[in-house]
Amino acid sequence: MRHLPGTERHDELVETLKNFLNAQSSTPATTRYCSRCGSVLRYLPTQFWMEGAENGWNIRLPYCADCHPLPAMKETFVV
């Protein structure tokens, strides 16, 4: 099987991303504040799917309702 250039770097990146997503999804939601206006941040449930992966990740992304008043209720990112 031919080894494509850049495949190893891609695998490394995928592993790093998986670790990051696992860490994020297991982190309990804590009260955080907007660095711009100081409002309490809300959490937007977000699904991450990785190509070829069986399971996605449900991650709460913090957002500020004052700085970003109209976020989509649910975004899906495919990486």
Ligand SMILES: [Zn+2]
């Ligand atoms: Zn804000």
